[in-house]
Amino acid sequence: EVQLLESGGGLVQPGGSLRLSCAASGFTFSTSGMSWVRQAPGKGLEWVSSIISNGGNTNYADSVKGRFTISRDNSKNTLYLQMNSLRAEDTAIYYCAKGWFDMDVWGQGTTVTVSS
C-alpha cells in the first residue's frame, strides 16, 4: 500500500523552528519528486515546496523562501521540511505529497501552530 506518514508538528513560538518528516512506503521513493502543501485553518491549499527525486533541484513559494528548507534522504525513504523563523501565518496543517508536476498521493497531515 502506498503511504505517506508525516510527523514533527506541534506548538512553537514565533521565531522558533520545527522540522517536519514524511516517511514514505509502498512506492519507489528515490525516483519520485515530492512536495509539501499546507492548509491554514478554514482556508484553501497552498503549495509550499517541491524537490526532485535526487534532491538536486528544489522550489519554494515566495512566502517561505529563505526560511524553509526541503530535503530528502532516499536511503531512509524520508522527506523533510526544516522551518525556521516561524510566523503566526505559518499555522496550518502541513501535507506531504508524492509528485512534482501533480500530487497523486497525500499523507494525512501534521499540524503546526505558531503562537506565543
Place this chain on the structure above:
Amino acid sequence: QSALTQPPSASGSPGQSVTISCTGTSSDVGGSNFVSWYQQHPGKAPKLMIYEVTKRPSGVPDRFSGSKSGNTASLTVSGLQAVDEADYYCSSYAGSNHVFGTGTKVTVL
C-alpha cells in the same frame, strides 16, 4: 504567485452535472500542460482527480472530466452523487512554481 480564481460554490441535484472553472493567466493555466484538480472532504487529505488537464488517475470515476480553454481550466462532474459533495481545488504548475485555486465547495442538493 496569485491564487487561481474559482467560484466559491457550485451545486446540483443528484444525477445532474456541475462544472467548476479555474481562471489564471498565460503564465500559469494558459501556458501549462500541468493543470490538476483535487477533491477534499472535510477533515481529510486532498485526493487527485484530474492531472495534465484531462487525464484521470486509476480509480477515479469517468464521471469526472477536465478541460482547458485559454487561461481557464474546468472540471465537470457528471451524474452527481452525494459522495461528490466536497471542496475542489485546481492547481497549475508553471516554470518552477505551483499555484492552487481558491477552492470551490460543491453541494449536492
